[in-house]
Amino acid sequence: MRNPTTRTFLCIYFPERTDRGVETKNVCVAFNGTTERALYRAVERLGSTEIKKRIAIFSYDHLVKVAEREDRGITEVIKMRLGDSVLRRGGRVRRTVTVKRDDVARWRRALMREAGIGRRVFQEILAFLDDLDGGEKRASGVAA
Structure with a gap:
């Protein structure tokens, strides 16, 4: 992140099962340059597989279901779970x-x-x- 006010993006590949077989879904997550800098730096070198392990979501369908259940956007779910995994290990996490x-x-x-x-x-x-x-x-x- 060069300019702290810019956004940085991280793309994550998710497989999606459809009638035509397995297709790919790429989800791009935007990180705010000021408030989410630490999170981005903690995950910027992780690949899609490692990120999916950290958030414990391995398919796009599951990601959508989790987002709907938590009443959040899919990128918000990813960032919250990544934050829990890489920044707040063993710490308290507030959830509703x-x-x-x-x-x-x-x-x-x-x-x-x-x-x-x-x-x-x-x-x-x-x-x-x-x-x-x-x-x-x-x-x-x-x-x-």
Whole structure:
């Protein structure tokens, strides 16, 4: 990146299965020269295969489905996952998710029944599920 205000582009090849067989889709991702410089520098030498491994998406169809599920553009999904992979390893990542209260209650019940609450990892998962359910601790161990 020469000029910090310019955009730099990275193209990623994705296979796409169609009626005519496997075709290619190239997705070009634009990196802002000021706010996304560190991310671009971290991935600029990676090839398509390595990038797809880092974002855990290997086909264009899957990329589109993930983008629709997360209500994001496909390039935004790629940049967010690349950032998580190369810049924030082991760090906290903020995400907005939609979870049904019934699912949280079912997960909590399964953990309480099967996991053996004495193990720390299960206590951490239960605390996470409590946070998903509005942060209210439940003495009975079951979400309302």
